[in-house]
Amino acid sequence: MRGISKRFPGVVALDDVTFELRRGEVHVLLGENGAGKSTLMKILSGASARDAGEISIDGRPVEVASPREAQALGIATIYQEFNLVPHLRAAENIFLGREPLRAPGVIDRRKLEGEGGRLLRSLGTGINPRAEVRTLGVAEQQMVEVAKALSLNARILIMDEPTSALTASEIEQLFAAIRRLTAEGVAVIYISHRMEELALIGHRATVLRDGRVVGTRTLPAPVPELVRMMADRDISEQYPPRTRRRGEELLRVEGVSRGSRLRDVSFTLHRGEILGVAGLLGAGRTELARVVAGADVPDSGRVVLDGRALRLRSPADAIRAGIGLVPEDRKGHGLVLKRSVAANLALPQLGKLARSGVVSRAGEQALASRWIRELRIKTPDARTAVVTLSGGNQQKVVLGKWLAAGADVLIVDEPTRGIDVGAKQEIYVLLDRLAAQGAGIIMISSELPEVLGMSDRILVMHQGRVQALVEAAQATQEGVLQAALGLAS
Amino acid sequence: MMPADVADDRRAATSTQPRARIASSARRLGTLAGLLGLCLLLWILTPHFLTTSNLLNVLEQTAINAIIAVGMTFVIISGGIDLSVGSLVALAGVVLATLLHGGTPVLVAIAAAIAAGALFGSFNGMAITWGRLPPFIATLGMMSVARGCALLFTDGRPVSGFEGGFRAIATARIAGIPAPVFLTAAVYLIAQFVLTETRFGRYVYAIGGNEEATRLSGVSVRLHKTAVYAVSGATSALAAVLLTARLNSAQPIAGIMYELDAIAAVVIGGTSLMGGEGTLSGTLIGALIMGVLRNGLNLLGVSSFMQQVVIGLVIVGAVLIDTLLKARKS
Numbered sequence: 016m017r018g019i020s021k022r023f024p025g026v027v028a029l030d031d032v033t034f035e036l037r038r039g040e041v042h043v044l045l046g047e048n049g050a051g052k053s054t055l056m057k058i059l060s061g062a063s064a065r066d067a068g069e070i071s072i073d074g075r076p077v078e079v080a081s082p083r084e085a086q087a088l089g090i091a092t093i094y095q096e097f098n099l100v101p102h103l104r105a106a107e108n109i110f111l112g113r114e115p116l117r118a119p120g121v122i123d124r125r126k127l128e129g130e131g132g133r134l135l136r137s138l139g140t141g142i143n144p145r146a147e148v149r150t151l152g153v154a155e156q157q158m159v160e161v162a163k164a165l166s167l168n169a170r171i172l173i174m175d176e177p178t179s180a181l182t183a184s185e186i187e188q189l190f191a192a193i194r195r196l197t198a199e200g201v202a203v204i205y206i207s208h209r210m211e212e213l214a215l216i217g218h219r220a221t222v223l224r225d226g227r228v229v230g231t232r233t234l235p236a237p238v239p240e241l242v243r244m245m246a247d248r249d250i251s252e253q254y255p256p257r258t259r260r261r262g263e264e265l266l267r268v269e270g271v272s273r274g275s276r277l278r279d280v281s282f283t284l285h286r287g288e289i290l291g292v293a294g295l296l297g298a299g300r301t302e303l304a305r306v307v308a309g310a311d312v313p314d315s316g317r318v319v320l321d322g323r324a325l326r327l328r329s330p331a332d333a334i335r336a337g338i339g340l341v342p343e344d345r346k347g348h349g350l351v352l353k354r355s356v357a358a359n360l361a362l363p364q365l366g367k368l369a370r371s372g373v374v375s376r377a378g379e380q381a382l383a384s385r386w387i388r389e390l391r392i393k394t395p396d397a398r399t400a401v402v403t404l405s406g407g408n409q410q411k412v413v414l415g416k417w418l419a420a421g422a423d424v425l426i427v428d429e430p431t432r433g434i435d436v437g438a439k440q441e442i443y444v445l446l447d448r449l450a451a452q453g454a455g456i457i458m459i460s461s462e463l464p465e466v467l468g469m470s471d472r473i474l475v476m477h478q479g480r481v482q483a484l485v486e487a488a489q490a491t492q493e494g495v496l497q498a499a500l501g502l503a504s
Numbered sequence: 505m506m507p508a509d510v511a512d513d514r515r516a517a518t519s520t521q522p523r524a525r526i527a528s529s530a531r532r533l534g535t536l537a538g539l540l541g542l543c544l545l546l547w548i549l550t551p552h553f554l555t556t557s558n559l560l561n562v563l564e565q566t567a568i569n570a571i572i573a574v575g576m577t578f579v580i581i582s583g584g585i586d587l588s589v590g591s592l593v594a595l596a597g598v599v600l601a602t603l604l605h606g607g608t609p610v611l612v613a614i615a616a617a618i619a620a621g622a623l624f625g626s627f628n629g630m631a632i633t634w635g636r637l638p639p640f641i642a643t644l645g646m647m648s649v650a651r652g653c654a655l656l657f658t659d660g661r662p663v664s665g666f667e668g669g670f671r672a673i674a675t676a677r678i679a680g681i682p683a684p685v686f687l688t689a690a691v692y693l694i695a696q697f698v699l700t701e702t703r704f705g706r707y708v709y710a711i712g713g714n715e716e717a718t719r720l721s722g723v724s725v726r727l728h729k730t731a732v733y734a735v736s737g738a739t740s741a742l743a744a745v746l747l748t749a750r751l752n753s754a755q756p757i758a759g760i761m762y763e764l765d766a767i768a769a770v771v772i773g774g775t776s777l778m779g780g781e782g783t784l785s786g787t788l789i790g791a792l793i794m795g796v797l798r799n800g801l802n803l804l805g806v807s808s809f810m811q812q813v814v815i816g817l818v819i820v821g822a823v824l825i826d827t828l829l830k831a832r833k834s
Contacts, residue, residue: 308720310719310720329719329722329724330719330720330721330722331722331723331724333722334721334722335722340720342717342720347714347716347717348714348716348717348720349717349720350714350717351709351710351713351714351717351718351780352713352714353713353780353781354709354710354713354780358706358709358710361706362706362710362717362718362721362723363721363722363723365703365706365707365723366703368703369702369703372702372703372704373701373702373703374701374702374703374706376701416721
């Protein structure tokens with residue numbers, strides 16, 4: 016790709032970008048949100064048109080005007096949200112729209128499943144081609160996507176944040192599959208926010224910033240240098256200084272169990288404390304958050320706040336008690352995307368803003384202005400629909416809902432997922448400030464450096480149980496990871 | 505803040521956002537333009553259309569559908585659908601008529617009919633929330649149950665003949681304008697206030713936009729959703745009052761296919777069947793388009809069979825234009 020430019024009204028998304036991909040390499044594309052990675056990939060995959068520049072494959076200039084043309088050129092994209100049909104089998108998904116037929120309109124099921132199985136095995140997975148996709152785990156579904164790309168004879172595979180929902184062992188499995196592909200000459204463009212993965216899988220990394228190429232490095236390259244290239248500043252302190260002090264006990268969870276996902280979980284949370292919760296996917300962290308936030312009712316055990324046992328039958332009960340949840344799935348559970356910033360901020364407090372059912376517009380506006388200012392939410396105005404904001408700003412809106420509600424206990428589930436470095440910093444500062452004001456914060460995170468850097472104590476979960484509860488000052492990445500794997504306590 | 509992020513936000517600030525807002529008001533103006541264009545066409549085609557008496561007639565004829573469409577707008581914004589409104593019109597009508605025949609004071613009888621509509625509507629809501637039924641199924645069932653109740657209640661016979669005081673609701677004119685027009689206006693003003701200024705109204709949009717996020721924000725989704733269907737039942741009952749007064753008769757087979765007219769008015773008015781967005785002003789224009797179209801086709805002497813074809817095409821065409829415009833933008 017040479018000299019690629021793309022303009023949107025008011026902003027240059029890509030400015031004279033040149034990007035080279037070699038056969039059989041994994042080329043990592045780095046950059047903050049809005050740096051132009053997605054736009055560049057959309058142009059390559061035919062989803063978006065370029066304003067200037069040219070694309071050539073094997074030295075020949077090509078036109079990629081539509082996703083279909085991209086497919087014909089051997090360019091396949093695996094998006095963060097998979098394009099799979101849940102109720103169809105794995106093999107049927109792989110060949111969707113290109114089913115082998117034995118008579119006009121009649122699917123050759125044996126060939127379909129044989130070919131599907133062969134592709135899946137070539138990736139080193141044991142997925143049954145006849146398994147319905149909805150019964151597969153996230154990692155397995157991703158393998159089905161990769162197999163689908165292979166069945167199209169893809170020579171260029173674009174993967175957008177492929178590991179964001181995977182556990183450590185699943186990531187290893189994915190990497191093994193990628194290595195097999197590259198050994199056969201497939202080139203992979205790999206977009207990720209996870210710096211620790213780069214050296215494991217990537218051969219080269221290109222950093223984009225503000226729609227321009229900052230540079231390309233051969234991997235392994237020093238992470239601080241890459242981060243500097245992305246952010247254009249030295250992030251010597253990744254985590255803000257602590258201004259909080261641990262106070263008296265605020266919340267006590269006693270013997271909470273729910274199904275097989277939560278088993279006899281007990282812990283305490285103090286005022287002025289950030290309690291990190293670590294664990295692998297499926298360890299029960301999100302389930303724990305939902306129980307404490309009243310979204311799910313536990314089978315047994317109790318939640319005690321300020322010495323009083325709570326009756327949590329619904330989120331409304333938890334909110335009344337002063338417990339707020341910033342859910343993992345920001346768009347699905349945290350926000351009403353079509354509604355405005357003000358409407359979202361006001362949602363949990365409309366009871367307070369309304370007099371005999373009539374909402375005070377002035378009150379709502381004042382509330383919105385205050386939190387937009389305090390949280391530095393970047394939005395044209397309070398009436399803007401949240402769907403148009405960047406991920407970091409959307410997350411601030413979700414946080415703002417609970418700050419405005421005056422929550423004493425704040426549960427944040429993956430608070431910085433998919434958020435760029437700058438916005439991450441702001442959220443870290445915000446969490447510290449809240450704790451300093453006396454709130455207790457439960458922070459669930461899959462990013463170990465974040466858990467270690469932000470927490471005062473760390474609760475490690477494994478298969479629904481508390482595997483370890485350690486002071487963060489004494490914790491190491493290896494120690495926490497071992498506990499999360501169930502190896503030590 | 506990072507430069508990249510600022511650039512990202514500036515993009516949102518300068519283009520997407522105001523454009524989206526302009527697009528939504530342009531959509532409403534487009535529907536209004538459609539209504540005016542239709543009127544213009546009929547004015548050219550027939551001398552009988554643009555007369556005061558005919559226009560008032562159109563408004564009067566539109567009143568019943570427009571009022572039912574108010575409740576339907578609430579339901580559809582909340583992400584649901586209500587197929588039972590036509591049957592609820594019949595049920596509320598026979599309840600009202602029977603009470604009036606039994607000597608119940610007019611206002612009490614009307615209140616009781618509206619309460620009955622709201623009650624049956626809330627049954628829909630409960631089946632959907634506590635029973636976790638899809639709105640389509642729950643209200644499809646109620647469509648049959650309410651119709652059956654109306655038939656059982658009257659043994660299948662119409663209940664007719666009321667005193668003039670009651671009939672005045674449909675027949676009276678104030679300053680030359682039919683009373684149903686005032687009633688419709690009042691219903692829209694109140695509903696508009698409820699939808700945009702009250703907590704309940706905000707919750708209706710929030711539930712339609714993202715039910716789980718709303719629940720996690722501490723809102724009792726079940727209660728408010730149930731209330732939405734109660735509102736729909738109540739507006740159906742109010743329409744039944746008007747219909748009964750106009751016909752001087754309540755019929756257990758009244759209101760058949762009314763649900764489709766109401767849904768059509770809401771959809772032509774630009775409310776998304778996906779929920780989370782929509783306006784009552786759009787619904788009113790949608791109901792007027794339906795009314796003007798029926799009236800115009802009658803004036804032009806188009807057969808009733810042909811009218812069904814035309815109206816069906818207009819409904820599909822209106823939504824088609826909408827989706828095509830949306831597709832072009834993205």
